[in-house]
Amino acid sequence: RASAQRSEDVIQRYMEVVAEVPEEDCIICMDQLSNPSSYDMPSSEEAGQSILPETVGKFIKCGHTLHMLCMLAMYNNGTKDGSLQCPSCKTIYGEKTGTQPKGKMEIYSVAQSLPGHPDCGTIQIIYSIPPGIQGPEHPNPGQPYTCRGFPRFCFLPDNDKGRKVLELLKVAWMRRLIFTVGTSSTTGEQDTVVWNGIHHKTEMMSNLSGHGYPDPNYLENVLSELASQGVTEDCLKP
């Protein structure tokens, strides 16, 4: 895990201190940037501290400004994976990872075509996740989590775009972004393994759930969901 690095170093890798404080509000604490952040520096990090309550930082790519201490508090509240996400525009700095529990992702090829994709075969993905105990990154550490409807079967057209989506889904799986532990919006069950915002097609020849084919926009939609988690074609370059 990349979490061995100090939180303060992660903030300073992706934000620079601004000298002229803009007359804006901090998007995290909603107070004016010219007022100090009301977050306290975690005591474990006080030694050698350089992020002060009045320090205002600017993200190096998107340029959004906020209290650096507010951003540090937000980082310390999350998975602390060495990545930051701008709370204004959602730009990701570093490699965002999720909290997907242990399991396996298998890929098969099926000769039959999907509705709407008559010219190619089908890629079948099978996700298997067994029940387990929640870790510190989950909502209720030490408590069990359940796994409903596993193994889950998912389908992609076996064409260029479908294969690209498959490669990006493999990256998302490695980064633990496909599932999370939480409350199922379908069943209301808590402490269970649920999809994490990257839509999958779980029906091959029918569309009873609305998560089936045909859906001419599906591949574009899932590409943008992957991108919003930081998984883009750049991740496939050597």
Ligand code: NAD
């Ligand atoms: P959820 O209900 O919290 O929803 C999270 C996201 O997943 C939402 O965006 C939702 O639109 C999407 N989603 C909901 N049902 C889906 C489905 N059948 N296929 C693909 N995407 C779906 O997520 P959840 O609790 O993980 O899944 C919803 C329910 O669907 C669960 O009860 C699960 O058991 C069941 N399910 C069963 C299978 C199966 O193969 N038997 C596959 C997927 C989901």
Ligand code: ZN
């Ligand atoms: Zn603030």
Ligand code: ZN
């Ligand atoms: Zn931004």
